[in-house]
Amino acid sequence: MSTQIISPSYELSGTLPVNQQVYRLLRKEIVECTIPPGTLLSEKEISSRFSVSRQPVREAFIKLAENGLVQILPQRGTFVRKISAKRVADGRFIRCAIECSIVRRAALLVTPAQLLELEHNLNRQTLASKNNQTSEFLALDDQFHQMLTGIADCPLAWETIENIKATMDRVRFLTLSEVSPPDSLIAQHYRIFDALTRRDPGAAEAAINAHLQEMIYTITPIERQNQDWFEPEGQ
Incomplete structure (x- = not known):
């Protein structure tokens, strides 16, 4: 498994809830393979990137998991899923x-x-x-x-x-x-x-x-x- 490659920080707008904005940007990067399958996503690093608390990042991870894009493994972390x-x-x-x-x-x-x-x-x-x-x-x-x-x-x-x-x-x-x-x-x-x-x-x-x-x-x-x-x- 590869670790997350940190992208440049991103300034969120006030038009959508924070968790939705984090979800949409991560979804785009996973879909476009900027973040490849097998990558470990770090709550801490993504929180720093967006200058937000960990809660909206966790909520974004849950939504990505529902879409089949990531897998959340207790005690191990959140990984970008391979394509099924x-x-x-x-x-x-x-x-x-x-x-x-x-x-x-x-x-x-x-x-x-x-x-x-x-x-x-x-x-x-x-x-x-x-x-x-x-x-x-x-x-x-x-x-x-x-x-x-x-x-x-x-x-x-x-x-x-x-x-x-x-x-x-x-x-x-x-x-x-x-x-x-x-x-x-x-x-x-x-x-x-x-x-x-x-x-x-x-x-x-x-x-x-x-x-x-x-x-x-x-x-x-x-x-x-x-x-x-x-x-x-x-x-």
Whole structure:
């Protein structure tokens, strides 16, 4: 197990509770592999980094554990979990079931103003891809899917998706270089957008289902390239 590599201190804002801000930043760093699997997270060091007490850090650790990103071992500490291919597959299955229903409803409810917002998001995705801004692209990708839940008037769906997709996000980040580059994902997003423009629920569902199936085909090559970052099969 490696020990935590201390990142620069980070000034928290007053817009969200402290524990949520610590959780979101640590989640981002784990997903983007800035903090790799197997890393020991130190309450003391993270508390110093954010200039906060240990309580919000503990609460952030609990939330990360619920997302499957860390494992809290009594008397041993908190470690970043290795990626579970089974958890990735289960998360994709649940997410697909939710988003297929969401996009069907969105196709019936979408307004011209909402279509413009989606198109603007897609334009920004393209720009982020051209500029090799991986983090920006991932954020815009998430925003695109979150906007669909808003169009379907079911924001709770996005909260559910966010809670189950953390492990998926680590694989998604690793695939962006070669296995599943942003341009192919953007093309898939445009197929979803086109179906919404035509107000065709069946086509919208087929497009998002094909988009989310991508995870099935990318997990194997990514696991081969990063064997030390994945849990052995059956764990």
